[in-house]
Amino acid sequence: MGPDPVHLNFASDNVMGASAPVLEALVRASVGAMPAYGADDLTVEVERSFCDLFEREVAVFLVGTGTAANALALATLVSPWGLCLCHEEAHVIDEECGAPEFFTHGAKLHGLKGVGCKIDPATLRATLDGFSAHEKQMPAQAVSISQATESGLVYRPDEIAAIAEVCRERALRLHMDGARFANALVAQDVSPAAMTWRAGVDILSFGATKNGCLAAEAIVVFDPSLADTLTYRRKRSGQTFSKGRFLAAQFAGYLGQDHWLQNARHANAMARCLADGLAAVPGVRLAWEVQANEVFLIIPDDLDRRLKAGGAAYHPWSPRALSADEGVAPGEKLIRLVASFATKREAVDDLLTVASGP
Structure with a gap:
């Protein structure tokens, strides 16, 4: 499958x-x-x-x-x-x-x-x-x-x-x-x-x-x-x-x-879980602090390929607003992942499983 x-x-x-x-x-x-x-x-x-x-x-x-x-x-x-x-x-x-x-x-x-x-x-x-x-x-x-x-x-x-x-x-x-x-x-x-x-x-x-x-x-x-x-x-x-x-x-x-606040709290919590899990993967770092429901990460190219092969959908992102002491090096990508009111914890866990590799 x-x-x-x-x-x-x-x-x-x-x-x-x-x-x-x-x-x-x-x-x-x-x-x-x-x-x-x-x-x-x-x-x-x-x-x-x-x-x-x-x-x-x-x-x-x-x-x-x-x-x-x-x-x-x-x-x-x-x-x-x-x-x-x-x-x-x-x-x-x-x-x-x-x-x-x-x-x-x-x-x-x-x-x-x-x-x-x-x-x-x-x-x-x-x-x-x-x-x-x-x-x-x-x-x-x-x-x-x-x-x-x-x-x-x-x-x-x-x-x-x-x-x-x-x-x-x-x-x-x-x-x-x-x-x-x-x-x-x-x-x-x-x-x-x-x-x-x-x-x-x-x-x-x-x-x-x-x-x-x-x-x-x-x-x-x-x-x-x-x-x-x-x-x-x-x-x-x-x-x-x-x-x-x-x-x-x-x-x-x-x-x-x-209801609107409950939805937002859930989305923010799922984003935090994503950020904590992915930041623990070797070679991954947060581009900016996670404060709401979006997660921006700088990841190695091989992780980008592994996530996409595993079915993950997310967008590449612009590095223009990075701080002066941060950058995207050759062999790296800046990506954005967004959690929502409907994001399931199982989906977060499955993404982290894909990210951790075989």
Whole structure:
């Protein structure tokens, strides 16, 4: 019998399906008639649940994809002639096919270097100091950070606050791409409020698809003045679903009884098991500390071949955000493995068995 390509699939948390509570909520929402375009009671209830979650009044816009959430959020912050700063490997600049620039009608994203795909406040301030105030230079208007980062690292609330302080100094807005918001949250044992608006975040892309939903994301706006245009932007982008209750239903199942946090804790724990087991294999070292549900490893080529022959699925990764004292030598590869809410401990153990060799 050959290797099972599903069992050892650590390519992404996107490869897994939806969790049972989410699917059950969808089935319940499918019964009977409800008002269309988000005017149903379920959508209203879910929007209120976000206010409870963040301990304040927020404006919530449900959408179907993370790219839509990021692009629409940034479109509310940046004018067509403006600039948004982010890490040079941020998802918004590197993996969304120019969607933020498209939805902002021509604004640009400016990438910054930083270890572990984190933006350092000093680098941010120095970059801003280097910009001209002349009309020939697009003015900086926003900063976007990823939580967790594209290297699997987590911003602490004090780190977010330090970036927000630079933003306040320069009259910039702060966006958080929270595609793995839940994983970052449980990794720190802090509240959603502490990790967002209390630290200075103006608008959040609240991810759920990677952590148990089918296709559900939310734009959470902490400054009411920023919400005025989003109703129209969402509709114009094709993200106002006629049967909006099915977006809301996913969030009802996801947020109910802290299911989203349980999912994230499981994914993080599986990532930790992966990291501990693989780091013990000769020639393997962690590229960055494992803080959420992603594991980045520098491995020998022969281990890469053995894992692939054993049916393991994962992705090679860019070394650009490695620290100055780390590198990928000839005969080595940098890879990423991702654990999810559905990752089984048996799959982790079987991968480690393959890695340990005959």
